[in-house]
Amino acid sequence: MKYMMFVCTDAEPDTDREEWPDIEAWVAENDARGRRLRGAELAAETAATTVRVRGGELILSDGPFAETKEVIVGFDLLECADLDEAIEVARAHPMARAGRLELRPFADSEQ
Amino acid sequence: MTEYLAEVAADAYPRIVAALIRVTGDWTLAEDCAQEALALAVRRWPREGRPANPGGWLMTVARNRAIDALRRASVERRKLEELATLAPTAQEGPETLGEESVDDRLRLIFTCCHPALALEARVALTLRTVCGVPTADIARAFLVTEETMTRRLTRAKKRIAEAGIPYRVPGGAALAERLPGVLAVLYLLFTQGYNADGRPAFAREAIRLARLLRLLMPGQAEVSALLALFLLQDSRRDARRDAEGGLLPLDRQDRSRWDRSAIAEGLDLLAGIEQDGPYGLQARIAACHATAPSPSDTDWPRIARCYDELARIRSTPVVELNRAVAHGYAHGPAAGLALLAGARAGGALDGHPLALAAEADLTARNGDRARAAALFRRAAAAAHSEPERRALLDRADENSRQEPDRP
Numbered sequence: 001m002k003y004m005m006f007v008c009t010d011a012e013p014d015t016d017r018e019e020w021p022d023i024e025a026w027v028a029e030n031d032a033r034g035r036r037l038r039g040a041e042l043a044a045e046t047a048a049t050t051v052r053v054r055g056g057e058l059i060l061s062d063g064p065f066a067e068t069k070e071v072i073v074g075f076d077l078l079e080c081a082d083l084d085e086a087i088e089v090a091r092a093h094p095m096a097r098a099g100r101l102e103l104r105p106f107a108d109s110e111q
Numbered sequence: 112m113t114e115y116l117a118e119v120a121a122d123a124y125p126r127i128v129a130a131l132i133r134v135t136g137d138w139t140l141a142e143d144c145a146q147e148a149l150a151l152a153v154r155r156w157p158r159e160g161r162p163a164n165p166g167g168w169l170m171t172v173a174r175n176r177a178i179d180a181l182r183r184a185s186v187e188r189r190k191l192e193e194l195a196t197l198a199p200t201a202q203e204g205p206e207t208l209g210e211e212s213v214d215d216r217l218r219l220i221f222t223c224c225h226p227a228l229a230l231e232a233r234v235a236l237t238l239r240t241v242c243g244v245p246t247a248d249i250a251r252a253f254l255v256t257e258e259t260m261t262r263r264l265t266r267a268k269k270r271i272a273e274a275g276i277p278y279r280v281p282g283g284a285a286l287a288e289r290l291p292g293v294l295a296v297l298y299l300l301f302t303q304g305y306n307a308d309g310r311p312a313f314a315r316e317a318i319r320l321a322r323l324l325r326l327l328m329p330g331q332a333e334v335s336a337l338l339a340l341f342l343l344q345d346s347r348r349d350a351r352r353d354a355e356g357g358l359l360p361l362d363r364q365d366r367s368r369w370d371r372s373a374i375a376e377g378l379d380l381l382a383g384i385e386q387d388g389p390y391g392l393q394a395r396i397a398a399c400h401a402t403a404p405s406p407s408d409t410d411w412p413r414i415a416r417c418y419d420e421l422a423r424i425r426s427t428p429v430v431e432l433n434r435a436v437a438h439g440y441a442h443g444p445a446a447g448l449a450l451l452a453g454a455r456a457g458g459a460l461d462g463h464p465l466a467l468a469a470e471a472d473l474t475a476r477n478g479d480r481a482r483a484a485a486l487f488r489r490a491a492a493a494a495h496s497e498p499e500r501r502a503l504l505d506r507a508d509e510n511s512r513q514e515p516d517r518p
Contacts, residue, residue: 001275003275080275081277082275082276082277082279083225083227083274083275083276083277084276084277084279084281084285086275087227103274105273105274105275107273
């Protein structure tokens with residue numbers, strides 16, 4: 001199954017500072033095992049532009065579409081057998097400790 | 112016949128549902144076919160007599176229904192062929208389980224109890240799918256309408272498919288991580304709601320599931336401990352209510368009405384456990400009560416030690432409260448009051464009726480009757496039920512009477 005893993009900040013990161021995983025090692029391992037198809041870090045939310053069309057009119061606003069303390073700072077596209085494998089991949093990501101991760105399966109898993 | 116069928120169904124239903132889900136991946140189809148097989152048995156068996164292998168009979172009927180339904184939906188040949196081979200598995204007893212073969216029912220339990228499902232959904236799904244409890248009965252226990260519960264169950268099943276929750280028992284380290292979650296669902300099942308007889312609504316299902324889990328996962332100490340805890344608590348089911356239907360506390364129950372065979376089985380299970388986890392400790396506490404000939408002969412020092420250990424490995428406000436009460440009986444009310452003050456320091460027990468009642472009781476036994484009377488009144492005001500409230504007001508009156516303190 002394909003999962004889009006959104007990488008987000010969190011207002012309450014893990015206070016346990018011991019043995020945080022290394023992002024380079026995480027990418028290398030999951031790329032090698034074919035579980036990470038691609039991924040990227042995103043520019044700061046101040047660079048975001050939100051686009052809507054209403055009644056034929058283009059409405060642009062600066063910033064992300066949701067005004068929250070937690071923002072999406074990156075993504076990884078995962079290919080995993082099931083949710084358990086995706087959770088194993090996600091829990092080893094440093095941002096599982098520093099922030100939070102959202103696992104969203106593709107609506108059509110054939111894509 | 113109905114009783115006989117219920118007995119057969121209790122064993123066969125989860126096997127059939129689990130096997131059909133494994134092959135078809137369709138939860139609703141699996142449940143429907145298993146229900147239809149039971150309905151046919153209700154009509155046929157009284158007329159035609161019981162089949163030689165009732166479990167196999169039910170599995171065959173359910174399987175054929177599933178094949179028909181899937182043929183109509185023109186499902187691929189492979190699935191149909193796999194379905195056709197299902198019947199014999201219904202005849203296998205647990206004793207034929209090999210080391211590698213994982214029972215379908217275990218897979219079903221772990222999937223229903225997957226932590227990616229909301230806890231309430233886990234409990235409802237387990238009741239419906241593993242125990243075959245009618246949706247209307249589950250809805251009643253959860254205090255929602257049947258339609259709401261149907262929606263909730265449908266959503267949970269849809270989520271399993273969409274989120275990619277696997278139909279599998281986790282292996283290795285993941286098993287140790289996931290088992291407590293499964294046991295928590297069983298525990299919630301056991302405590303969910305109370306019937307008019309003072310029995311948790313799904314106690315029987317919880318005990319049956321714990322037995323099944325123990326059979327399927329021998330050597331897991333906490334599984335045996337949970338079953339022991341259930342049996343020891345359930346042994347008091349007939350003694351928990353007075354003639355008016357009010358709940359009776361432990362010290363006012365008629366101990367001759369406790370179920371001795373359930374207690375014996377619980378103690379036997381505990382004797383086989385070497386290392387106590389949270390359920391093991393709770394079961395040992397229940398065992399101390401179950402084996403005490405009278406309230407005053409209870410081994411409170413042992414109970415206090417169990418609570419100390421429980422607080423060390425899994426501290427919750429309620430555990431700390433019970434620990435204070437146990438120390439109050441074991442080492443005097445002053446010791447209990449000191450621990451209670453510590454337990455309340457975080458504010459988690461503010462307004463908690465049991466915490467107020469415990470403080471009132473400890474204060475009364477410590478000799479401060481005027482303060483105890485006031486505390487009993489506050490506890491009564493916070494009580495959740497009328498019988499509880501009445502009992503607390505009685506204690507308040509006892510303590511405000513102008514009689515000298517007993518020596």
